[in-house]
Amino acid sequence: MTAEKTIVCRCEEVTLGTIQDTVQTYCCSSREVKLRTRAGMGYCGGRTCRHVIDRVVAEITKEPIKDEVQLSYRSPIRPATFAVLGGGKHDNES
Amino acid sequence: MNFDIIVIGAGIIGCSTAYYLSKAGYKVGLVEKGDIASGTSSRCDAVALISDKKPGIDTDIGYKSIQMYKELAKELSFDFQFSSRGSLYVCETEQELEIAIGYAAQQRSDGYRMQIVDQKELLEIEPKLAKDLMGGIWTEVDSTMNPYLVCYAFIEEAKKYGLKLFTNHEVREIDRGVHGRIEKVITDKGIIRTERIVNCAGVWASQIGDMVGIDIPIRPRKGMILVTEKTDRIVNQKVHEFGYMLSKFEDINYKRNVSKLVENHNIAFTIEPTDADNYLVGGHRAFNGYDIRSENQVIRGIAERAMRFLPVLKDVSCIRTYAGIRPWVIDHLPIVSEVEEVPGFYIASGHEGDGISMAPITGKMITQLISGEKTDFDISRLRFSRYKEAIIS
Numbered sequence: 001m002t003a004e005k006t007i008v009c010r011c012e013e014v015t016l017g018t019i020q021d022t023v024q025t026y027c028c029s030s031r032e033v034k035l036r037t038r039a040g041m042g043y044c045g046g047r048t049c050r051h052v053i054d055r056v057v058a059e060i061t062k063e064p065i066k067d068e069v070q071l072s073y074r075s076p077i078r079p080a081t082f083a084v085l086g087g088g089k090h091d092n093e094s
Numbered sequence: 095m096n097f098d099i100i101v102i103g104a105g106i107i108g109c110s111t112a113y114y115l116s117k118a119g120y121k122v123g124l125v126e127k128g129d130i131a132s133g134t135s136s137r138c139d140a141v142a143l144i145s146d147k148k149p150g151i152d153t154d155i156g157y158k159s160i161q162m163y164k165e166l167a168k169e170l171s172f173d174f175q176f177s178s179r180g181s182l183y184v185c186e187t188e189q190e191l192e193i194a195i196g197y198a199a200q201q202r203s204d205g206y207r208m209q210i211v212d213q214k215e216l217l218e219i220e221p222k223l224a225k226d227l228m229g230g231i232w233t234e235v236d237s238t239m240n241p242y243l244v245c246y247a248f249i250e251e252a253k254k255y256g257l258k259l260f261t262n263h264e265v266r267e268i269d270r271g272v273h274g275r276i277e278k279v280i281t282d283k284g285i286i287r288t289e290r291i292v293n294c295a296g297v298w299a300s301q302i303g304d305m306v307g308i309d310i311p312i313r314p315r316k317g318m319i320l321v322t323e324k325t326d327r328i329v330n331q332k333v334h335e336f337g338y339m340l341s342k343f344e345d346i347n348y349k350r351n352v353s354k355l356v357e358n359h360n361i362a363f364t365i366e367p368t369d370a371d372n373y374l375v376g377g378h379r380a381f382n383g384y385d386i387r388s389e390n391q392v393i394r395g396i397a398e399r400a401m402r403f404l405p406v407l408k409d410v411s412c413i414r415t416y417a418g419i420r421p422w423v424i425d426h427l428p429i430v431s432e433v434e435e436v437p438g439f440y441i442a443s444g445h446e447g448d449g450i451s452m453a454p455i456t457g458k459m460i461t462q463l464i465s466g467e468k469t470d471f472d473i474s475r476l477r478f479s480r481y482k483e484a485i486i487s
Contacts, residue, residue: 029129032129075390076412079412082408
């Protein structure tokens with residue numbers, strides 16, 4: 001398997017090669033890799049691939065992975081339809 | 095290290111300012127406490143509009159900025175996903191439509207193309223909208239782009255002119271010499287010598303102001319956005335309710351018939367397509383300090399309001415939400431100005447939700463101010479001293 005054929009972010013179909021190239025070109029953080037390549041920005045919100053992205057970035061930039069989370073999760077915990085999020089009666093409505 | 099100018103803050107305003115200054119031949123350093131676009135410019139929506147601006151200077155510089163983006167999209171080597179898709183205001187009631195017609199007439203008399211559309215035309219332009227809307231305003235010139243890619247594009251280009259980037263450098267102190275002139279910027283990593291500073295720190299601009307003893311009245315105003323899954327075309331362009339204007343400006347006297355949740359959180363519907371086929375759905379405005387956590391009640395209110403205008407959204411998933419903070423000032427006009435009492439200190443901040451819109455023209459006019467050239471527009475209303483005068487009078 002080559003880096004060009006290995007998919008790291010399944011939702012946005014970003015390959016290992018693309019991520020490596022981006023880190024090497026811009027010497028950047030996991031967050032910047034995400035913004036530049038969309039890795040971690042798809043349906044699962046990076047829950048599948050963010051640790052791999054962190055590892056790839058750490059290997060290339062030689063900066064140790066910090067304890068604090070580099071790529072954060074965002075609410076909602078899993079995708080939910082607008083009907084679920086905004087539907088129904090609200091307690092504060094008369 | 096010695097620079098002609100230090101720009102503080104690598105959000106969209108700082109990136110644009112650094113680009114125009116570098117291009118003009120200055121030796122520029124861009125100092126940023128985090129990464130490029132790690133604050134407001136990556137937690138916003140993605141449009142440059144004139145239809146959300148008040149008639150006059152607000153619209154004039156917004157329009158000019160869009161024209162500059164069109165040129166930049168051709169000039170810059172880095173693609174920032176610019177396109178002029180237009181935007182559509184939708185009105186829920188006769189009364190809203192009446193206010194909208196008055197607004198569009200005023201903009202048209204200033205030479206801007208805004209077209210009033212009726213209920214039937216509205217649905218021809220955007221078939222998925224609710225069938226009971228009264229009409230709206232269509233603005234052809236309104237445009238969209240990817241805001242953090244714009245930042246990268248400016249930086250990429252500015253580096254060709256010699257820009258030096260200092261990311262992860264937090265400004266701690268500003269040292270001044272004789273007659274109070276700027277001498278040094280002291281960061282957590284070291285000392286940088288310069289005679290001029292442009293404060294592009296946005297919501298953090300007042301903290302930089304404190305370091306030279308001036309009070310910059312910018313406050314963070316929060317806004318939340320819901321990101322949809324990738325999906326078939328819901329809308330073809332930015333669509334927002336006319337009530338959005340009411341949530342932005344406090345002086346428009348009109349009350350919408352909305353739920354308490356929507357009213358209490360100052361929620362107004364807006365949606366825009368992105369190049370990635372996700373849609374950004376918003377929005378709201380609240381003063382909540384520097385807190386950018388997602389709030390469940392706001393998510394609920396935005397989803398509720400969005401379904402009122404686009405019922406099709408009910409089966410669409412929201413995959414993520416985020417919030418950002420806008421650099422708000424009381425008169426809703428950015429500060430693009432020198433500071434007389436601190437020679438060598440300039441401010442380009444306070445754009446509230448118009449930072450993306452106004453970045454190119456802001457960077458250009460700051461460069462004109464520093465070079466002693468005439469600015470493209472009369473920016474007396476954007477001067478920092480307006481706040482001092484307001485207190486005196």
